[in-house]
Amino acid sequence: MLIEPRDPLIVRDGRPFTNSPGARAKSLPFPFPQTLAGAYRTRRALLEGLPLPERAEEVLRWALRGPLLAEEGKEGWRLLLPRPLDALRLGETLYPLRPLELPRGAGTNLPEGLLPVGLPSPSLKEKPAPLEAFWYWESFLRWLLEDAPEGFSPEGHGGPTPELRTHVSLNPTTQTAREGFLFQTSGLEFARGRNRLALVLWPEEEVEGIFPLGGERRLAFWRKGGPGVPPLPEALVQRLVQSKAARILFLTPAFLEGAYLPKGGAFRGARVVAAVVGRPQAVSGWDLREGRPKPSRRAVPAGSVYFVRLPEAWGEAEVRSWAERTWFQNLSDAEQDRRDGFGLAALGVWDGKLRKWEEA
Template sequence: MSPKSWTSPLAEWQQLVRDNKLDSTDKDVHFLPPFALDERDHIAVEAGTRMAKDQALFTTQSIVFPPDLDMHARVEIPQEAAWPMQLSTLHSLGGKRRLAHFSESQDDQFWQCPEALEQSLDESQYVRLVLATPAYFAKGWKPRWLDDELCTNEIFAKEISREVKLQLVWACISRWQPVSGWSYSLKQPKAVRRMVPAGSVYFFKVTEGNPRELARRGWLNTVSDANRRKGAFDKEDGFGLALWGTWRPDENDIDSEKECEV
């Protein structure tokens, strides 16, 4: 979806909030409704008899995309790989293999941090990390790039930023999100894995450096840990994409923080 398709509804929703014109039951409703779900019942069929298998009734859910929806994907292609010039073609997409139009875009704005947000991060003392996609962390909710004191370590410096050092203050995380899939080689479902859900927020205090660097180099880049399990490539598959921003602690939190430093 283009920015114009959601900035106007967002502005209207924010104005309703400021004017207190939302009912109490509506204040928890997001300004944009979620995608509709298409739920269908299925049966498994015996290959030889073409009859339904006994006790093989199952249900699937799929997302119904709006007609005007655009999906943008960033792909890294080896130099030796052949790539068609000015790609524009029709190809199937999704489990139902419905046709979609694929084209190449030179516009990189979708992967860059908005300028106003980047400026707000400049010299900020407190930053927050919002997961745009589910993330794999080796220690459950805790990334491997945080040490026992909840400070960023050498892994963070190597993979995310060497100029910025952070200390985790707290995190807002719901229950784990199951992620699975289908193995085409084994022809069976993949094992369910526990991921930190999208929308989780990590609140940090900046201990060194300018966090504006996080917007320049870390915006929509992965913060997932490298998974040593065979066949799991979370960092390469878009898990743990990061949205960086600022937050303002409560005055009582600031006072208690000063007392701890003393």
């Protein structure tokens, strides 16, 4: 399902926004899953005539996957994914970050059993060059299927365009601007040049129509169609069978009970041995059922990568089953977080070998 904002979308970052002069309402660079989950459930409940919050328990059970980003092209809508954090560009070369074997006598402050991740050669000391925030699916898929692609340069862009608007406060008596009462709102324009952008959502049941989304009740077009869930590549399954190791890449933020680690240190039986995790994202919101703000929580950001080992005793059937239960599924620890779209994951190859940490 596609959701295309008609006007610049405002998804607030939780900072207070008052009518005081100089106030600024800043938008997040991309909406959280719960924003789309709440909007989708509200729209569907209204269409089905379900009263809220009386039927909130039933509505909260409606699960979805996403949101991701899509761009309209000549042959239809193209899927874009958040850049993986295990990719590092130095100069003109893109390097993969991989788990490293600790030198003899060395140690880290990582939790027991976790290995550091980085570049093995100490000679690679250039300042990292920026990478596009979103990669087209074709580039992202190559990064998943090749452990260290040579000469790889991903195609993508920075996503929705930030748009800043300056407003004035009107005197209700004279209908003129009040002196000094200026404020700003920052939104996301879903366009890139002449190309239209949209949000991709995969709910249990699609809805259509023109409904509000985000702050200021700005309108968005909700329509069926758009990119489908990519199929699990057979080549990926065969590599996982051989190596008994994999990369799990989060496409939406995730909530894990062990802060940045899953409950018990494993994703559905696969043990985490290393991770590349970005800065935590603070997530809050409004609880419609309780009529009060939700407690603030910290989420693992999209793009984070986990290196996992599969049990050696698993055969092809067990590995395939695990891959199918992981590929483009929500992996957050709590069931409601999974229903809300947190922790959507993809799988990539990893040979399971530790890179030797070279000495300077």
